[in-house]
Amino acid sequence: MMNNKPNCLRPSNLHYxxxxxFWEGLKRRQLLTKKCLPCNExxxxxxxxxxxxxxxxxxxxxxxxxxxxxxxxQVNMARPEFDTPYLLGLVDLSDGLGRxxxxxxxxxxxxxxxxMPVKIVYADVDEDFTIYCIALEK
Amino acid sequence: xxxxxxxxxxxxxxxxxxxxxxxSDLAMEAIRLALHEANISKDRIEGxxxxxxxxxxxxxxxxxxxxxxxxxxxxxxxxxxxxIAAGLAIRCGMNEIMLGNIDVAVCYGxxxxxxxxxxxxxxxxxxxxxxxxxxxxxxGSGGIxxxxxxxxxxxxxxxxxxxxxxxxxxxxxxxxxxxNPFAAFTSPITVEDVxxxxxxxxxxxxxxxxxxxxxxxxVVLASEDVAKRVSDKPVFxxxxxxxxxxxxxxxxDGCDKSISTFVATTRAAEEAxxxxxxxxxxxxVAEVYAPFSPHELMIPEDIGWFQKGxxxxxxxxxxxxxxxxxxxxxxxxxxxxGHPWCVTPFYQTRAIVKQLRGEAGENQVDGAKIGLVxxxxxxxxxxxxxxxxxx
Numbered sequence: 001m002m003n004n005k006p007n008c009l010r011p012s013n014l015h016y017x018x019x020x021x022f023w024e025g026l027k028r029r030q031l032l033t034k035k036c037l038p039c040n041e042x043x044x045x046x047x048x049x050x051x052x053x054x055x056x057x058x059x060x061x062x063x064x065x066x067x068x069x070x071x072x073x074q075v076n077m078a079r080p081e082f083d084t085p086y087l088l089g090l091v092d093l094s095d096g097l098g099r100x101x102x103x104x105x106x107x108x109x110x111x112x113x114x115x116m117p118v119k120i121v122y123a124d125v126d127e128d129f130t131i132y133c134i135a136l137e138k
Numbered sequence: 139x140x141x142x143x144x145x146x147x148x149x150x151x152x153x154x155x156x157x158x159x160x161x162s163d164l165a166m167e168a169i170r171l172a173l174h175e176a177n178i179s180k181d182r183i184e185g186x187x188x189x190x191x192x193x194x195x196x197x198x199x200x201x202x203x204x205x206x207x208x209x210x211x212x213x214x215x216x217x218x219x220x221x222i223a224a225g226l227a228i229r230c231g232m233n234e235i236m237l238g239n240i241d242v243a244v245c246y247g248x249x250x251x252x253x254x255x256x257x258x259x260x261x262x263x264x265x266x267x268x269x270x271x272x273x274x275x276x277x278g279s280g281g282i283x284x285x286x287x288x289x290x291x292x293x294x295x296x297x298x299x300x301x302x303x304x305x306x307x308x309x310x311x312x313x314x315x316x317x318n319p320f321a322a323f324t325s326p327i328t329v330e331d332v333x334x335x336x337x338x339x340x341x342x343x344x345x346x347x348x349x350x351x352x353x354x355x356x357v358v359l360a361s362e363d364v365a366k367r368v369s370d371k372p373v374f375x376x377x378x379x380x381x382x383x384x385x386x387x388x389x390x391d392g393c394d395k396s397i398s399t400f401v402a403t404t405r406a407a408e409e410a411x412x413x414x415x416x417x418x419x420x421x422x423v424a425e426v427y428a429p430f431s432p433h434e435l436m437i438p439e440d441i442g443w444f445q446k447g448x449x450x451x452x453x454x455x456x457x458x459x460x461x462x463x464x465x466x467x468x469x470x471x472x473x474x475x476g477h478p479w480c481v482t483p484f485y486q487t488r489a490i491v492k493q494l495r496g497e498a499g500e501n502q503v504d505g506a507k508i509g510l511v512x513x514x515x516x517x518x519x520x521x522x523x524x525x526x527x528x529x
Contacts, residue, residue: 051391073287102276103277
């Protein structure tokens with residue numbers, strides 16, 4: 001039986017000016033990333049500088065919340081404040097820009113297939129912090 | 139390679155738990171044994187290079203060690219770059235000798251990661267700050283087994299490998315470790331034992347995993363001139379390659395990088411083979427740095443001994459056992475030798491030097507002349523490959 005706890009820790013950059021908006025976007029159920037204004041590179045994950053030209057004149061843009069399951073695992077051993085077992089997935093975002101790892105919710109291991117379509121869903125951990133999760137496309 | 143550099147001695151302590159001995163005690167014991175084997179006095183040490191001190195002494199524990207040994211090196215440094223640190227420490231010693239600045243260097247590592255609870259007592263969970271904060275860190279805390287598990291499952295998807303194949307690599311390592319007096323795990327195991335051991339993060343089980351242990355090891359490097367004067371069995375560093383494929387653990391910047399084939403391993407190996415002027419098939423014996431059994435399959439494929447997925451049949455046919463096509467981890471590997479992570483590549487180097495000197499005992503590969511040492515950092519994002527050869 002999979003549990004429903006968030007099983008995540010607050011990231012180190014939750015309140016940093018360069019990434020705060022990503023976490024704010026999750027509260028509004030939006031997946032955001034950054035675009036470099038001088039060179040037009042759109043990149044994920046969002047960071048302080050453009051990985052292409054190293055510029056720091058960036059704007060936030062919306063990202064598709066669809067993707068495909070690149071791989072997954074059932075975690076049975078984790079840090080004490082995480083409840084086990086839980087399913088962890090690695091998603092190729094459908095814009096092809098990047099990947100993220102997240103807890104898979106609302107599914108059992110036997111339903112999972114590498115390459116299957118998935119979508120990003122959102123879970124409020126507390127007032128200050130919302131996290132992304134992975135759900136199967138219906 | 140110009141101005142050849144030899145390894146003239148190695149020393150190590152048994153891998154395990156050493157709660158009552160300081161890191162400096164373990165380091166000095168490894169260095170003492172290495173100098174003894176090298177037939178050289180401590181006063182000849184001109185370069186001293188070490189791996190990170192996990193107690194975070196900001197690189198100054200090497201000063202203490204010099205005082206304890208009453209030596210004054212011309213060059214010294216603590217090298218930090220994940221688990222390739224020991225490979226780079228050897229590189230630093232090599233460089234100074236090749237430049238003609240010094241004739242003798244000692245490279246060593248000592249850590250008590252099991253006794254100081256390094257992996258369980260750190261505040262964010264070990265690995266927390268190594269992960270991209272947006273894409274991996276929230277869920278990636280409390281260890282790194284999940285990342286290797288994602289890699290393993292992807293490998294199974296692409297090659298048809300089964301959990302039993304991973305278990306076969308664990309068993310090969312255990313069988314080899316049984317003849318290694320320095321190994322931490324030496325009781326016999328079967329495929330069933332591995333399959334029945336607790337699932338940590340599917341498909342990785344307890345007996346597919348390396349265990350955090352204390353250890354210390356040292357190697358003595360010398361210029362060709364000194365090596366030929368003091369040693370009757372010098373082993374030369376004949377090739378060296380390094381590569382970093384930009385990423386840390388899971389590549390997240392883009393979707394094009396594989397997590398079941400690692401470019402860094404391939405490129406570092408290519409560079410090493412080229413500089414040694416050999417082909418992969420000429421290697422007689424190898425040590426590969428696989429923290430989990432699935433990577434015992436991936437690394438030899440990425441080095442070039444097998445096609446992708448070819449390690450499945452190789453394990454079934456025993457091709458990586460002593461007497462096989464390319465004997466791998468004849469010292470027990472990370473899984474059974476025990477894994478003090480910064481120090482492990484020194485144990486690997488020692489294992490290959492013993493093989494090339496014909497001193498590997500029960501697991502001796504007949505007539506071994508060329509050996510390979512591979513170490514990696516992150517999740518195989520960095521790689522160092524070193525080729526060793528005897529005259």
